[in-house]
Amino acid sequence: MDKALLEATAAALVAPGKGILAADESNGTMSNRLEAVGLESSEEVRRAYRANLFATLGCESAVSGVILFDETIRQTMDEGTPIPEYLASRGIIPGIKVDTGAKELAGYHGEKITEGLDGLRERCAEYFSMGARFAKWRAVIKIGDGTPSEACMSTNAHALARYAAICQEQGLVPIIEPEVLMDGTHNDKDCFVVTTLILQQTFEECKNQGVHLAGALLKPNMIIAGKGCNKQTMREDVAASTVECLTASVPHDVGGIVFLSGGQSDEDATAHLNLMNSMDVGHPWQLSYSYGRALQASALRAWAEEGSQASQAAFAHRAKMNSLARSGDWDISLES
Numbered sequence: 493m494d495k496a497l498l499e500a501t502a503a504a505l506v507a508p509g510k511g512i513l514a515a516d517e518s519n520g521t522m523s524n525r526l527e528a529v530g531l532e533s534s535e536e537v538r539r540a541y542r543a544n545l546f547a548t549l550g551c552e553s554a555v556s557g558v559i560l561f562d563e564t565i566r567q568t569m570d571e572g573t574p575i576p577e578y579l580a581s582r583g584i585i586p587g588i589k590v591d592t593g594a595k596e597l598a599g600y601h602g603e604k605i606t607e608g609l610d611g612l613r614e615r616c617a618e619y620f621s622m623g624a625r626f627a628k629w630r631a632v633i634k635i636g637d638g639t640p641s642e643a644c645m646s647t648n649a650h651a652l653a654r655y656a657a658i659c660q661e662q663g664l665v666p667i668i669e670p671e672v673l674m675d676g677t678h679n680d681k682d683c684f685v686v687t688t689l690i691l692q693q694t695f696e697e698c699k700n701q702g703v704h705l706a707g708a709l710l711k712p713n714m715i716i717a718g719k720g721c722n723k724q725t726m727r728e729d730v731a732a733s734t735v736e737c738l739t740a741s742v743p744h745d746v747g748g749i750v751f752l753s754g755g756q757s758d759e760d761a762t763a764h765l766n767l768m769n770s771m772d773v774g775h776p777w778q779l780s781y782s783y784g785r786a787l788q789a790s791a792l793r794a795w796a797e798e799g800s801q802a803s804q805a806a807f808a809h810r811a812k813m814n815s816l817a818r819s820g821d822w823d824i825s826l827e828s
Contacts, residue, residue: 512558
């Protein structure tokens with residue numbers, strides 16, 4: 493493990509004014525999103541859409557890294573340059589999703605365990621040779637009647653730590669993502685409690701597995717009421733509760749925080765990040781973004797309705813808005 497190199501990569505991924513584009517949707521998920529805007533999905537359509545996104549002029553000023561899916565890291569840009577090589581030439585760090593998905597947790601109906609540890613060392617070595625310098629693994633935690641169970645939290649925390657240790661051994665900065673889902677009727681206090689528990693368990697397991705925290709990033713959810721809750725959380729409360737939760741639960745030597753958007757609207761994800769970075773308090777980490785839909789939703793609609801240039805313009809706008817939110821300089825008037 494080259495600790496200095498891991499730390500340098502982690503620091504570059506959360507450099508001021510920058511964040512990560514999550515373009516690691518599985519083929520099934522990406523197909524659903526393309527079909528939702530009226531497009532048929534195929535390997536070539538997925539490649540063309542993503543290549544157009546990556547080619548957006550100036551996006552490197554707001555995008556430090558891109559998380560790729562296995563299909564995408566093996567594809568090329570329109571002119572034939574391998575996508576990881578092209579991204580690196582723009583000063584954008586290529587990353588890779590390495591889990592194989594969330595599956596039913598045996599004996600716990602409705603709860604999930606993320607799989608993919610088998611063969612992970614070899615996959616990480618291959619991805620490193622292809623140019624990847626960081627990785628992502630997502631665990632999903634659902635709040636419901638009697639959930640999450642201790643079994644769900646402990647198994648996912650352990651898997652996240654195992655993944656992180658293997659990634660670092662192979663030279664990849666691990667993004668640790670224990671996502672508490674917005675699905676459900678729970679309130680923001682429930683979200684706070686469960687997020688605190690899963691973060692504490694995850695970092696206890698990371699300690700046990702010898703994970704070098706300064707060479708790792710955390711991708712957490714924000715503290716938000718479930719979509720089905722009668723009382724939705726005000727933006728200011730989301731920001732304050734999220735910072736309070738992280739400050740109490742996340743070791744201060746973690747390399748950085750890159751929030752997931754997790755079902756929020758484009759504007760909400762930007763506004764929440766902006767409020768956190770506007771607080772008159774010092775945070776022990778850079779508070780950044782690793783957004784998928786919150787960076788891509790408008791770009792995908794534009795791709796379907798107006799074409800490549802409009803898609804790039806939509807992506808450039810959202811990237812700029814989130815770049816400004818990194819320093820608390822975003823304002824709603826900029827969205828018009």
